[in-house]
Amino acid sequence: MRKNGFPRLYQGPRSTIEVLRAVVKGNTTQEELADAMDVGERTVHNRVHDPTALGLLGRENGEYTIRDQDDVMKFFQLEDRTVLKERFVELPAVSEILDELNGGQMSTERIGRLIAFHTDSKAIDSGTFKTYGRVYANWIDYLRLGFAGNETLYSEKPPDTERNQRRGPKDESSGYPKVRPELVFEALPMIDAGIESSTELAEHFDFSDSYASKLLSTCYSLGIAEKDAGDVVLTEFGEKVLRASDEERKQLIRDALWNVNLVQEYCELAPNEEFRNQELMAEVNDEYDKGWSESTVSTKAKRLYQWFIYSGLFVEVKKGILIPHASSDGSQNGDGQESMNRYV
Structure with a gap:
């Protein structure tokens, strides 16, 4: 049965965890959260969406509050991910995804198509479906419900795929x-x-x-x-x-970049709002256990920067700060202009 009007998640689990951590530490207003996360207040509005959709965050009289203090502290203090898992599996499309995944594998595009159908999304383009799918594949991997890699979600870990890592062939084409x-x-x-x-x-x-x-x-x-x-x-x-x-x-290069492992990892972690190129590459280093030095992180970020801008995968807001070419949910940008599908 199609479920219209139900929320979907916009970003990976790290964003939800960051917001909850900031609120637990006493940052409850829009301004306080912006300062704590070093983002603009408009960005805070986007980031609180996912923990709100998961039923962990509420807002009253202009202040954000934790809805279930015991569960949130259980997550942080005991590192118990079931707090998030129990809420995630109740979201629209998740049960359908897990049923179809059972014993096999799914492309991120297929995942995104299920998400679009079972929510109020008006998406009809392949690029948007892939964007939706990457977000949910990251959640499913994080919650140990599957294994994400190479634009695919697996029910069991393939021999050549580490959790949340993509290992391409050891040849010249596996570079960047x-x-x-x-x-x-x-x-x-x-x-x-x-x-x-x-x-x-x-x-x-x-x-x-x-x-x-x-x-x-x-x-x-x-x-x-x-x-x-x-x-x-x-x-x-x-x-x-x-x-x-x-x-x-530009379109050919954009397609080629999607086949580069490092670009896939970068785009999967990229938020839907403005971000610092260097900081996101550092996050790639941490998330995928690359073991790079600070100078290596900086070098890789600089080398990919011009390719992102040239291909249109990202738009340069100002030096060193990027934003996806367009929002994944078709929302409007700060100038009131309707965005196109993200990454397409």
């Missing part, structure tokens, strides 16, 4: 972009003409050998180039990128 987009595009005609190594690129563009190697590594990670009988050549996809118009190229 390491140079700016315009440099890759400048190099495409030369690669198309045929080169044997990064040394030829280094000499042609007056790069160091190391930087030229990073350029080729970027091409490999996006599926633009590959090695064939000792030569570096464009793939069929790379040929499309070379000959595409500006707008077509």
Whole structure:
């Protein structure tokens, strides 16, 4: 039976936990929560949605309160996730997702389609379904109801998938972009003409050998180039990128970025509101147990930044601060303009 008018979750579990922690510590007004979480007051309105939908947070006379103090303290003090699990499984679409998952696996798109159907969503696009699905896959993984990885939710842990981690093949394509987009595009005609190594690129563009190697590594990670009988050549996809118009190229790159493990992890943790690029990459480091140093976190954040902006996955609000291309729920942005589907 279709259930209209029921809430769905907008963000992963970390956001709900952050809000509850702040309220438990005595931050009960919109302004206090904004200060405690280092966000704008408009962002607080978005973040309190999920714990409210789960029945853990209420608001009265302008102040937020914990609805079930015993359960919330049980979660924080005893690390008992059943407090969240019991409420999560009662949300619309969750029982349908778990029933269909039983003994098998589901794509994030399929999960999102179930969520859209069993709530009041008007979504009809694949990108929006995937966004919905990623949020719920993260919750299901966190609550030990399944295993999330590679845009898929599994009922049992696959041999090559650690919980909340995506382990791609150990080859050049499992990397991520390491140079700016315009440099890759400048190099495409030369690669198309045929080169044997990064040394030829280094000499042609007056790069160091190391930087030229990073350029080729970027091409490999996006599926633009590959090695064939000792030569570096464009793939069929790379040929499309070379000959595409500006707008077509942006869409092609956006699709390619979705196949990069680090980008998948980054986007799964990205909130629906403004965030700091460096801080989110640090969260990726913590969430997926990467073990990076602070300098490595900073480097990876900087290298992906221009690709996010170029492809339109994210919009630069101001230097270092991004926002998803559009809200996942079709809400209106701060200027009152209707948003398009997030990430599409």
